[in-house]
Amino acid sequence: MSSEHERFKKMVEDSQDVFWEFDENANFTYLSRKIKDLLGFEPEELIGLNAFNLMSADEAERVRRYFDPISKRHLPFKHLENINIHKDGHEVIIESSGTPIFDEEGLFRGYRGIDRDISARKQVETFLRESEERFRTIAEMLPGAVFELDLQGNLRFASRRAFELFGYSAEDFNQGLNAFEMVVPKERALARDRMHQRISGEEVGGVEYTALRKDGSTFPVILNMIPLIKGHEPVGFLGIMTDITERKLAEDSLRKSQELLIETQRIANMGSWIFDAETNQATWSEEAYRIFGVTPQTFIPSYINFLNIVHPDDRAFVEETYSKSLDEGRETSEFEHRIIRMNTGEVGYVHLKCRHEYHPDGTRSRTVGMLQDITDRKKNELALQLASKSAEFANRAKSIFLAKVSHEIRTPLTAIVGFGELMEDAELTTEHRKYLDAINSAGSTLSLLINDILDLSKVESGELVIKQEVFSLQEHIKKLIDIQKQQNTNKNLSFDVSIDSDVPESLVGDQYRIQQIMLNLLGNAIKFTEKGSVDLAVSLAEKSGYGILLDIAVKDTGIGIPTGLQEQIFEPFFQGFDSRSHHCGGSGLGLTISQSLAGLMGGTIRVESQEGVGSTFHLIIPIQIKIDNRSENHLPEKERLHWSGPALKVLLAEDNPINIQLVKAVLENMGHVVTVAENGMVALDTLQANTFDLMLMDIQMPVMDGIDALSVLRDQEQISGKHLMVIALTAYALIGDKEKYLKMGFDGYLSKPFTTKALVDELVRVMPRENFAFITK
Ligand code: ADP
Numbered sequence: 001m002s003s004e005h006e007r008f009k010k011m012v013e014d015s016q017d018v019f020w021e022f023d024e025n026a027n028f029t030y031l032s033r034k035i036k037d038l039l040g041f042e043p044e045e046l047i048g049l050n051a052f053n054l055m056s057a058d059e060a061e062r063v064r065r066y067f068d069p070i071s072k073r074h075l076p077f078k079h080l081e082n083i084n085i086h087k088d089g090h091e092v093i094i095e096s097s098g099t100p101i102f103d104e105e106g107l108f109r110g111y112r113g114i115d116r117d118i119s120a121r122k123q124v125e126t127f128l129r130e131s132e133e134r135f136r137t138i139a140e141m142l143p144g145a146v147f148e149l150d151l152q153g154n155l156r157f158a159s160r161r162a163f164e165l166f167g168y169s170a171e172d173f174n175q176g177l178n179a180f181e182m183v184v185p186k187e188r189a190l191a192r193d194r195m196h197q198r199i200s201g202e203e204v205g206g207v208e209y210t211a212l213r214k215d216g217s218t219f220p221v222i223l224n225m226i227p228l229i230k231g232h233e234p235v236g237f238l239g240i241m242t243d244i245t246e247r248k249l250a251e252d253s254l255r256k257s258q259e260l261l262i263e264t265q266r267i268a269n270m271g272s273w274i275f276d277a278e279t280n281q282a283t284w285s286e287e288a289y290r291i292f293g294v295t296p297q298t299f300i301p302s303y304i305n306f307l308n309i310v311h312p313d314d315r316a317f318v319e320e321t322y323s324k325s326l327d328e329g330r331e332t333s334e335f336e337h338r339i340i341r342m343n344t345g346e347v348g349y350v351h352l353k354c355r356h357e358y359h360p361d362g363t364r365s366r367t368v369g370m371l372q373d374i375t376d377r378k379k380n381e382l383a384l385q386l387a388s389k390s391a392e393f394a395n396r397a398k399s400i401f402l403a404k405v406s407h408e409i410r411t412p413l414t415a416i417v418g419f420g421e422l423m424e425d426a427e428l429t430t431e432h433r434k435y436l437d438a439i440n441s442a443g444s445t446l447s448l449l450i451n452d453i454l455d456l457s458k459v460e461s462g463e464l465v466i467k468q469e470v471f472s473l474q475e476h477i478k479k480l481i482d483i484q485k486q487q488n489t490n491k492n493l494s495f496d497v498s499i500d501s502d503v504p505e506s507l508v509g510d511q512y513r514i515q516q517i518m519l520n521l522l523g524n525a526i527k528f529t530e531k532g533s534v535d536l537a538v539s540l541a542e543k544s545g546y547g548i549l550l551d552i553a554v555k556d557t558g559i560g561i562p563t564g565l566q567e568q569i570f571e572p573f574f575q576g577f578d579s580r581s582h583h584c585g586g587s588g589l590g591l592t593i594s595q596s597l598a599g600l601m602g603g604t605i606r607v608e609s610q611e612g613v614g615s616t617f618h619l620i621i622p623i624q625i626k627i628d629n630r631s632e633n634h635l636p637e638k639e640r641l642h643w644s645g646p647a648l649k650v651l652l653a654e655d656n657p658i659n660i661q662l663v664k665a666v667l668e669n670m671g672h673v674v675t676v677a678e679n680g681m682v683a684l685d686t687l688q689a690n691t692f693d694l695m696l697m698d699i700q701m702p703v704m705d706g707i708d709a710l711s712v713l714r715d716q717e718q719i720s721g722k723h724l725m726v727i728a729l730t731a732y733a734l735i736g737d738k739e740k741y742l743k744m745g746f747d748g749y750l751s752k753p754f755t756t757k758a759l760v761d762e763l764v765r766v767m768p769r770e771n772f773a774f775i776t777k
Helices: 003-014 035-039 057-067 119-141 160-166 170-174 185-199 245-268 286-292 303-309 312-327 375-423 430-460 473-488 511-527 579-583 590-600 657-669 680-689 706-720 737-744 756-766
Strands: 018-022 028-031 077-085 091-102 108-117 145-150 155-158 207-212 218-230 233-243 270-276 281-284 332-340 347-358 364-373 469-472 494-499 506-509 533-544 547-556 604-610 614-625 649-653 673-677 694-698 725-730 748-751
Touching: 018 035, 035 077, 035 091, 035 108, 057 077, 091 119, 145 160, 160 207, 160 233, 185 207, 185 218, 185 233, 218 245, 245 270, 245 286, 270 286, 281 286, 286 364, 303 312, 312 332, 347 375, 375 430, 375 680, 430 590, 469 473, 473 494, 473 511, 473 533, 511 533, 511 547, 511 590, 511 614, 533 756, 590 604, 590 614, 614 657, 649 657, 649 680, 657 673, 657 756, 673 680, 680 694, 680 706, 694 706, 706 725, 706 737, 725 737, 725 756, 737 748, 748 756
Parallel strands: 494 533, 649 673, 649 694, 694 725, 725 748
Antiparallel strands: 018 028, 018 108, 077 091, 091 108, 145 155, 145 233, 207 218, 218 233, 270 281, 270 364, 332 347, 347 364, 469 506, 506 614, 533 547, 547 614, 604 614
């Protein structure tokens, strides 16, 4: 054998492939040794055997088509995959290539070729195909859009959800799509940056973008990407994009409602908090932190830390009130206390209200609370209290001073007047007598003045006490007539007295103060009347089961009072408009004192007057009646005022005891419940803790008057949105007053003293109609 032949033989034997030859019937004529590794047979075992016998019947039929004996097309074949059966029975995947053999005459003599074992390669291919299929299935199942991109952002794969989400078709995809086109232009640079960061190995996490659909519409997405690495080089990205429209909407509405809460809490100076008894953790609103002067960054909102902010003097009270409400298993707890703001050290006031929630077994689940900063209100109240206290103090000091001075002056004055009278009998020259008359007249004027000042100072300092004793008005009037007759002597005025028959004989009240007022009114009437008459008429403005309203009218035909001055004449030291006032003697204090005394008795003085025609002064006072069986003046049975609606809760803000008695009696008789507050401040405090259907409020009250109290109340109602019906009670009624008070925000108006009918009428007018249908019997 030639060396070339030897070399060729060695190459065949050493090759990984199997060399073979078969004849025109496909019976093997040659097989290289490698067949043993491939199929487990020795070449000798297979020589003469048909090559198709190494396959299953089906596989043999499939492969035989390539060697179709009918068409006799004997063509070379390449990489023909076929499955052979190993000697031990398992299948081996083989890749065969072969060329036909022809003899000298050109007759077909069989095939010669190579077989190669490709089972391992096939396994890898199947594995790859399966894992690719798995990836696609997962990609289609995911709720987000799955992409595969190259480094330029060109899409190599997109899941069906991606097409749906962005509105692209498979056709668009086939024509080539770039991922950057799917983001709004202004975010593309950011997307590129993120891509580079990702390639350089930085952990980027989910990034939010505004995605752009094919139709130009946009929607928010979150994108997660991982780089795809081949060898050691990045070749692209695998990404998943999730539509977060709904999450964004929810976040947006949450943020808006949070902003609204923060803003409204700030406007209202009101914070809120919640304590979870299970986790022992508290959560405060932003405003709560602000009120306490702390920040969420530096302060842990626990109960202990909260107690630290409470003013040391109020700590025990707060702890006790709070734990007591829990011990008693109460639903709510409400109290006010002081705090020391952590940031400024200032003292503040808060109003705290909370609701405890319990489990069915009685243990607490949580407490929800609110706290309002009431520092400004509290400070105003305190300043007001202080101011009115010091004003009261100053007024009292003035009155005491006046009383002392008047007393000191009276002692030497008594001596002057006394010695002056003694000197009347002495022998004097005409001139000296003139001097003495002047001294005596000045002395008695001064005595009167000092008495008036003393009276006034007593009224103002609250020293003057109104007595309640039984007296006969008729008796007093008789005495008055005698006194007035003396005064009237040189004027010749007619003087007529009339007392209505229904004025009771026995009354209960302060007879001397009533007499003092009548004397003042009669004295003025005579003083300011030159001719004509001065009349006294006593009648009843009202007679009811609660007492009577007495009207004592003093009418004159004198100079009268101009309309514009009818209010001023009641001011201290007013001595008016006519030169006669000054010549007629008097101090200008008479009407002031009379009005004050009438007020103390729960009444008033009203004037009707026309200049040049005359004046009528009415003293109107509520008076109790002495029940006397023998008297003809029987009182009517207490009228029963029927009320069909629900009993009303009425707050009466009034300082005059007689008025309190009257109004209370009338309202309680109608079935209502009356609470009394002695001034505006007390009324406001009472309103804080209770609810009422109606308030009757006096205008003149100590500490805080009705006008101030109403304005505070209406301010508070701006926040609460409620409206309490308030009727004003005024002492000195003038024309146009009613409109003035209604404009201020009162719902109704009554001038004191008022009849029970006037009170009931105003109540009916003011309260909502559906409450009423009552009959006065
Ligand atoms: P006087 O001591 O001056 O009388 P009053 O307080 O009693 O002080 O009265 C105040 C003023 O009211 C009087 O100065 C007078 O101008 C006016 N006046 C009071 N009563 C009458 C009246 N009956 N007719 C006219 N003017 C009156």
